[in-house]
Each structure stands twice: as structure tokens, then as C-alpha cells.
Amino acid sequence: xxxxxxxxxxxxxxxxxxxxxxxxxxxxxxxxxxxxxxxxxxxxxxxxxxxxxxxxxxxxxxxxxxxxxxxxxxxxxxxxxxxxxxxxxxxxxxxxxxxxxxxxxxxxxxxxxxxxxxxxxxxxxxxxxxxxxxxxxxxxxxxxxxxxxxxxxxxxxxxxxxxxxxxxxxxxxxxxxxxxxxxxxxxxxxxxxxxxxxxxxxxxxxxxxx
Numbered sequence: 001x002x003x004x005x006x007x008x009x010x011x012x013x014x015x016x017x018x019x020x021x022x023x024x025x026x027x028x029x030x031x032x033x034x035x036x037x038x039x040x041x042x043x044x045x046x047x048x049x050x051x052x053x054x055x056x057x058x059x060x061x062x063x064x065x066x067x068x069x070x071x072x073x074x075x076x077x078x079x080x081x082x083x084x085x086x087x088x089x090x091x092x093x094x095x096x097x098x099x100x101x102x103x104x105x106x107x108x109x110x111x112x113x114x115x116x117x118x119x120x121x122x123x124x125x126x127x128x129x130x131x132x133x134x135x136x137x138x139x140x141x142x143x144x145x146x147x148x149x150x151x152x153x154x155x156x157x158x159x160x161x162x163x164x165x166x167x168x169x170x171x172x173x174x175x176x177x178x179x180x181x182x183x184x185x186x187x188x189x190x191x192x193x194x195x196x197x198x199x200x201x202x203x204x205x206x207x208x209x210x
Contacts, residue, residue, distance in 0.1 A: 065107040068115035
């Protein structure tokens with residue numbers, strides 16, 4: 001029976017960590033003469049104790065998604081959360097304007113509560129793996145790059161058609177504003193509907209496979 005890596009469920013485990021006895025893939029292990037250790041156990045041995053961190057400073061920094069995680073030493077998770085928040089804000093702001101503030105609320109609250117949970121585990125001397133949100137090193141790097149290029153191109157075309165083209169066609173600012181709002185609402189509705197249908201279809205496929 002194939003065992004999955006603790007940090008990367010889509011990767012098969014190579015060996016057990018000699019300290020925590022959990023399965024990890026090769027990229028999560030540090031090989032020593034005395035055996036293989038996961039990076040978290042290796043860091044704990046080198047560090048000797050959990051990184052001291054203040055709760056107030058963690059809370060203040062967590063308002064910036066990812067900064068609180070970096071303060072706790074979870075650099076991979078913090079950096080990716082910060083980058084994904086900025087990219088998402090740019091895309092949402094370009095497509096729908098004012099609702100970008102509603103989007104930012106989600107990663108901010110996630111950052112605050114996730115960093116708090118990690119801090120509590122560190123305070124109890126429990127292992128806190130530096131989990132990553134997206135595995136850039138996985139075999140589908142090219143696919144995600146293609147998705148990013150498609151999204152960037154779609155946003156550029158959308159902004160061009162919505163702003164420049166409409167302003168050229170419509171002499172009145174009120175007409176432009178009304179039609180632009182209608183197009184934004186329609187686009188948001190279609191994207192939300194499509195995302196919901198995609199999730200239902202994915203769940204149905206998983207049910208058929210089981």
C-alpha cells in the first residue's frame with residue numbers, strides 16, 4: 001500500500017523520519033549518517049526550542065497576510081500567502097473595482113487565525129510544518145504558468161473592452177457608468193455560477209471514483 005507524504009499528499013513517501021516516525025517524500029527529508037530527518041525535526045534539533053514570539057506583534061503583523069507567519073518562522077507559507085493575496089487583489093480590482101476590499105477581508109482573517117493556531121502549537125512545543133499553499137516544485141508548473149498567462153490576458157482584454165472601448169462608443173459618462181456596471185455585475189455572476197458548477201462537477205467525479 002502506497003503511503004503519502006505528510007506535507008505533500010500527492011507525493012509518495014520515501015521513508016519515515018527517524019525522530020517523529022512520520023512518512024515524508026525526499027524533498028521533505030534531510031539525510032544524515034544516522035538516518036533521515038524531516039525538516040521540522042531537524043530545525044527543532046538545531047533550534048533547541050520553539051522560536052520565541054510575542055502574541056501582540058504576531059497579531060499586528062498578521063493584518064498583512066503572510067507577515068505573521070514569517071514572524072513565526074513559517075517563511076514558505078507566509079511568502080505564498082502574501083504573494084497570492086496581492087495577485088488576487090490586482091485581478092479582482094481590475095475586474096470588479098470596489099469589491100476588492102471584500103476580497104482582502106478573506107486572506108486577512110485567514111492570516112490572523114492561522115498564525116494564531118501556529119503560535120499556540122509552537123508555545124506547546126508541538127511541531128508546526130512550514131506547509132506551502134501551492135507546490136511550485138510539482139510537475140504541473142507549466143500548467144499553472146499557462147493558467148496565469150490566460151488570466152492575465154483575460155483581465156487585460158476585459159479592461160480594454162470595458163473602459164477604453166465603451167468610453168469611445170458612448171458620449172455620455174452616465175451611459176458609460178451604467179453599462180460598465182451592468183457588464184461588471186454580469187461578469188461576476190457568470191464567474192460565480194461557473195465556479196459553483198465546476199465545484200459540483202468535481203464533487204460528482206470524486207463520488208463516482210469512490
